[in-house]
Amino acid sequence: MWAKIMQEFADSPAQARVVRFLLENGFGVSAEGRITCNGIEIPATHIAREIGIDRRVVDATARRILTMGPAAEIFSLMRATPDLSRVAGFLKLTVITILPRDAHEKGIVGAVVGVLAAHDLAIRQIFVNDPYLSESPKLVVVLDEPLPLGVIEKLRALPHVQQLII
Template identity: 65%
Template sequence: MWSDIIHEFADSPSQSRVVRFLLENGFGVTEDGRISCNGIEMPATAVAKTIGSDRRVVDSTARRILERPMLRDLFLNMRATPDLSRVAVTLGYAVITVLPKNASERGIVGAAVRVLADHNLSIRQIFVTDPQFSEEPKLVIIVEDELPAGVIEKIRALPQVKQVII
């Protein structure tokens, strides 16, 4: 589906940048063509400035999204969720970042979660960046407890894992 969305905007690199930005950040579009985040409207000028574009490109992208039923439904219902990784230490949580060998391979999340479950760790959040939107896709797992000895080594030893960062 993501490739269909990107393909839809292949004729316009500037609109493609806007769509990619919206998807990466969980931003939606309102019925009247404004960019929104969880129902809060965001000025097109702010979005344009952030991605190095023009407000008119953002506005025209939003209108184009609303003209296509599949995109319309998707972006009208898009929701953002908080990424706790930057505040995890303050909350007393541990952050494990897993860089996969091949992000398109199945089972990466399941294998890492199994290791954590085997150690009775409570997972607070899992965040996966989509390989179609990210230059360096990753799996970020935030756990409530301190990491017992051996957990990182077991995750690092998984066949799908290229690197683990804590």
């Protein structure tokens, strides 16, 4: 579906940048054609400044999204969620970031969760970048506790893992 949405905007690189930004950040579009984050309106000028384009392009993109049938519904339902990895130090949580060899490959999350479950580790949050939307997709796992010995080696040994960051 993401590819179809992005293809719809192939004729306008600036609008495609807006759509990518909205999808990457979980921003939606209200029935009135306003950019929203969890129902709160975000001024088009703020979006435009962040991605380096004119505000009118943001407004035009939002209006265009509303004409796209299923895509309009998708954008009306988008929600952003908090990323605990950014505040993990304050909360004394452990963060594992995994850069996959091929993010389109199946079983990456399952393999990582399998290793963590085998060591009876409580997962607080898992965040995965969509490989169709992100230039550098990754899997981020937030745990309540430090990693016991041997877990890092087992995660690194997974065939899906290109790089592991703790």
